[in-house]
Amino acid sequence: MHSLTEENYLKALLLLSAETGAVSVNELSKRLGTKMPTVNGMVKRLAEKKLVRYESYQPLQLTEKGKKEAGLILRKHRLTEMYLVQQMGFGWEEVHDIAEQIEHVQSPRFFEKMDELLGYPTLDPHGSPIPDQNGRMEWRQYRHLSTCTAGEIVTLTGVTTSGDEFLRFLNSRELRLGLKLKIKSVESFDGSMVVSYEKHPNETLSTVVCERLLVDPA
């Protein structure tokens, strides 16, 4: 259907358009690690295929068709990540790069099988929603740990980065999804937090870390 490259563009557009729905060529270029003129050319091709709305000097927007295609690729990505963790025993820090490749496999049966073996999961190992068979998902209404205040007790429900260094850091502190965190204090000068959970009565988390952790009220 679409090339591997086109699929990566569509997925990046979907993820970047989370809030406003509009994406600049510049953002897309940075996200993909591809120079702007290349991206410019490609989005024009995607526009010809009615996947993207493009007008000179205007922000990019996925069409309905584009959103669906992108959603279906994201579905394959996140199902794969879940499969690798649940069925194959990978750590959550190892699976993104593999899923980045397997998401392009052309075989509906393969992903249906994964879905079935996993019991039709709705979240991936990083707490992100898995789009349905129509490529649609409800975007989580985030709450970043960094917005919480001392005394609150929250559940860790997601991370905003699937980069392996960050996830390895979390592993090293035994931080994982589902944990209840008690916020003991917030340092006003740098926004860092001291939290307690399980065998960690006094763990300090920097702002950078807190901004990447998503929580729900416990």
Next chain:
Amino acid sequence: MHSLTEENYLKALLLLSAETGAVSVNELSKRLGTKMPTVNGMVKRLAEKKLVRYESYQPLQLTEKGKKEAGLILRKHRLTEMYLVQQMGFGWEEVHDIAEQIEHVQSPRFFEKMDELLGYPTLDPHGSPIPDQNGRMEWRQYRHLSTCTAGEIVTLTGVTTSGDEFLRFLNSRELRLGLKLKIKSVESFDGSMVVSYEKHPNETLSTVVCERLLVDPA
């Protein structure tokens, strides 16, 4: 390392060179479904990379390096097929096309995990040997069912085609690897055979079928 296309060329060369070790551009072209001039150009590139020995109008040969690379790709292909059948519940007729894609995934961990979960298998679901971590395998010393004579009892140990129509035909007759077949008669005029096994006391198999079935003495 190498592109997906190069990998497919190497694998095709390895499989075609089974007997003689030498492959014509023409054979390779037919196997890949790619026109001869394209193949000609590509094998020259593979020769520059020291993966193939090429001289004008001479048969092609994989170098040691080429054999190893090809063997490692074939390993990934066959491990994947085995994984899909054993761990995901696919039929042996469904897995070749998926493995054709997954064999190109760049992630040693991924295939090590498969290997481990499968208990280090040595044969794929079609009875073909899985190359080791060095890309080497012992080629099976074939015996085709078509070479057997009336009265013999043999074990079905492999098929030479992983095309899905043929495998579906075998499914329809409940023929699968490991079965003991008794050869009741061989028709001299067309080479077709009547065999018995399990609940099938009188199954007639055409020459075309018999030539594609590999057996060992029971």
Next chain:
DNA sequence: TTATTTTGTTAGCCTTCACTAACTATCTAA
């Protein structure tokens, strides 16, 4: 041995997806 068929090669062209250099439009800050 010669004619014909098959196989292999060269030349030239095309699409996809990258890049750099150079230019233009828009935004921001003085």
Next chain:
DNA sequence: TTAGATAGTTAGTGAAGGCTAACAAAATAA
């Protein structure tokens, strides 16, 4: 309101991997 910075675009180039047309070499048949 204008200068400079940032973002977007166009033009030109290149590698990878396809193709067809035309021709050359080798193998096969007559």
